[in-house]
Amino acid sequence: MNPFSSTPVLVAAALLTTGASAFAQNAPYPSKQVNVVTAFAVGSGPDAVLRLVGQKLGQRWKQPVTVENRPGGGGFVAIEAVRRAQPDGYTLLQLDSEHVSALPYLYAKRNFDTLKHFDAVAPLFLTPFFIAVPTQSPWKNMADLIKAAQTEPGSLSYGSWGVGSPGHLGGEWLDYLTGSKMTHVPYREVSQLFTSVANGDPAWSFASIPSSQGIYRAGKLRYLAVASPKRNPQMPDVPTVAESGGPAELDVNSFVSLLAPKGIAPAVRDKIHADVTAVLQDPEVKEKFATFAFQPITWPLAQMDQFAKGKAEQYRLLIQKANISLD
CATH class of the missing domain: 3.40.190.10 (Periplasmic binding protein-like II)
Structure with missing residues (x-):
């Protein structure tokens, strides 16, 4: 028997595998299931609206979008579940602005900077206080x-x-x-x-x-x-801090967004951002957000990054000034 007779078969199999891999990489996003890991518990407001957004995205993408709840650990449980995933857009993470901007200073001994490990891909909503x-x-x-x-x-x-x-x-x-x-x-x-x-x-x-x-x-x-520059449409009779005799700079809010492991392709990032923005205009989604008094936000990615970095600088100042630590 010729010991090299199987070589053409092996080469053909390798070429098929390589071709399939290349096709998967070049296929329009998304070409398979997308999984979103959230730091929020089942039944919470952020979880409820995420599930509806995921459902609408699934209809739009013609691919399933699943939600996996990983609450706890100050957000680190969810973060660790996603941090080492491929930056291909098929594993996303839902965090709030405190996970993104305050966590590095609250847990300074861990030497972990959320913005160095993840790219923001789409804002979801803002909560005023x-x-x-x-x-x-x-x-x-x-x-x-x-x-x-x-x-x-x-x-x-x-x-x-x-x-x-x-x-x-x-x-x-x-x-x-x-x-x-x-x-x-x-x-x-x-x-x-x-x-x-x-x-x-x-x-x-x-x-x-x-x-x-x-x-x-x-x-x-x-x-x-x-604590906002403008009155809230759901409570229009409540004045702003500035109107009530306080400092106009007091703007206290939290925003929730979707992130991906660092290095996501710009085209995929833009695709997710555009489709999430479109879904947030859906009347059913708007109604769901309103039940929790969440304000949908459709910021461009550059504005989203700028807002997160601005919050990080403010939180750094406050946390270090008050010597707050969760380590």
Whole structure:
């Protein structure tokens, strides 16, 4: 038997394999299932809207889009699940702006910079925050709150849903802008936080509409202002911080976006961004976002990168100034 008789067969098989691989690489994106890993728990607002966006993308792409929940570890569980994936657009990651911009400073000993390991591919939504006080609070506006904080440094407390959360860093930002010094009180449960605020201890907190509306509608909370340059369309009677006598620079929000492992091809990145932007215009998607008071955002990629880097610089300043660490 000729020992080289199988060589043509092996060569042909190798060529077929190489050709199939090349075809897969050159096929229009997406040519197979796309998996999105999220740092948020099943049933949460970000999870619910992501599943609808994924469904709409699947219809548009004619490929399945799956959602895999990996909450915990300050976002690191989801991040580690995606960090070593191929940067081909078939494995994406849903994070909020704190995972992207604050995490490197909150966990400084880990020496991990989210923006060095991932490329942003599409923004999803922004959540504005209101300043909530008990209904019986003597403060009528932000000027009253700030005056009280400045009069007795350290005596005024504010709550948040965790160290390093937007509610915590927003309070640090207010201190920085006004020269005041307030005491932060972190809570493990959001519901417990707003029940405590309604009872007057702590004295106030930042609050999103969905997390605080139950107690607000029960008449136990008031919103002094929205920490945003513009009034919120869902609460148009609530003034901005600037209109309420506070610093106009106090803009407290969190935005959620999709990212891919570093090195994604620009054409694939642009494709995902364009299709997510189109899906966000879908009436059903808009209605779903509205139920959580999420504001869909369709920023260009350059604006998205700039916003994330700006938040990172602000968070670096606040975290280092207040010596906050989760290591």
